[in-house]
Amino acid sequence: MSDDLQQLYQQIILDHAKERHGAGLQEHDGVGTCGESHQLNPVCGDEITLRAVLSDGTLTSVSWDGAGCAISMSSASVMTDLMLGLARDDAMDLVDEFRTVMRSRGKIVADEEVLGDAAALAGVSRYPARVKCAMLAWVALEEALLAANR
């Protein structure tokens, strides 16, 4: 199989797509404020409902329910790992960072120090039709954080 495809579907992505860290919506226990967002990709029907809890400005819980392709599900999984425990503003910055990489058409090399396992998704940016798959969970988190802040 071609290297390109291996590059897109790295083992770490396939593993996350199966393990799905954060999958299963958590009931809000009342501590802090909870925001929720539902995102749908009408092209393929991929969807995600994501809940984020902010406590003293820190992201204390990220959980989600979703159905979709390996890219969208692994992206939700790596994002959950990355975001837990971050300050709200840092989390928002990270969403922007990831979006910039995704929109770069392969021109920006993802910084593993910053993006962790999500750097493995950088290959998606060369496939414009799939960028929305990778962004689905991140957009959901962004909206959930805005909702939690209100």
Added chain:
Amino acid sequence: MSIPSAPHHPLTDTEVRRIRNDFPILDTQVNSRPLIYLDSGATSQNPLTVMEAEQEFYEQRNSAVHRGAHTLAVDATDAYEAARETISAFVGAAVDEIVWTSNATEALNLVAYSFSNASVGRGGAAAHRLAIGPGDEIVVTEMEHHANLIPWQELAARTGATLRYIPVDDDGALRLDEAAAIINQATAIVAFTHASNVLGTINPVAELVAMAREHGALTVLDACQSVPHLPVDVHDLGIDFMAFSGHKMLGPTGIGALYGRAELLNAMPPFLTGGSMITTVTMEGAGYLPAPARFEAGTQRISQAIALAAAANYLTETGMERIQEWEETLGRQLVEGLSQIPGIRVLGPAARVDRIGLAAFDVDGVHAHDVGQYLDHQGIAVRVGHHCAQPLHRRLGLTATTRASTYLYNTSDEVAAFLAAVAGVRPFFGVK
């Protein structure tokens, strides 16, 4: 007008290879592999004659039609109306029964909006019998493409009529037993697809038309997946309206057609209004031309109509019976081949049914988008998603599937290469 005639012997791989020479795009490399184009159900490729017809029009005749008396305008009008003759002959209609539209979607909306206009009293006494309202029912099927569903949902919402649908069973087969009860005295319109763009099955038009007629309901056929792939004769089918798209039958995008029985079209109030569809206009009102001009407001898709006629001629010269037979062969190869791959579920009834040369399938454990990406890397173009048929997918317990659809230019070698590639999908994604 000379009607081209086709040879009688069946198409073979050898002849298909010759046909492929007429389609330059089929020589393309995708991801360093020869393109295997299995997405003709979405849009088909164009033969040289179609592209030449469009170019020739722009180089030699480009002008507005049905207005102006200069030579180019006359030439353009002649070519445009000759194209209508070609397309009407292609589907067995009279020439004034073919209305040009942008695509099949617009054709279906034209019918729905015209009925809507009739329902608020437009079109005078002639249109009175087309009016629908509370108590009337519009019947569709659960397998419809959104284009033959949403216009009827909207028509029902605007008029107070009720939308009902003929369900499919767990395999996707139309529940004809239920259709007999769903189509009844209250039914005003029965709109259904000739061949499903997802299941590939050909619906029993004659039976559905008989049920509709028994209760005086009008029939609307979505023929997007049939007109390009098998011989269609509107009068043999006995339907009242039929919509089809140019770009799925070797023609350009931006052109489609509506067939309507002349008597009905001439009773219908217009949908789009403006120039070229009127008799006398005052500041208070306007009189309208008979069909088809009544439904062709504004400057029309002239080069596209002419190019579509070239496409129809190409199909006729190749022979629609031969094309249908060839695609049946490819379709069987697809369905049988896919069914033998572990973890693959082909959509549609398993029993022997008439079908066109396409197959949609689910790969257990791998999302359709990932399947499509994997195949694209091997130069294979397929469609992934819900194929504009969300209710059908929901009924079959799926959100997205992969669809391979063939046409007259696909070889059995291509189908074999596709099947070999699909067999590699689950191993690649580590699904056991």
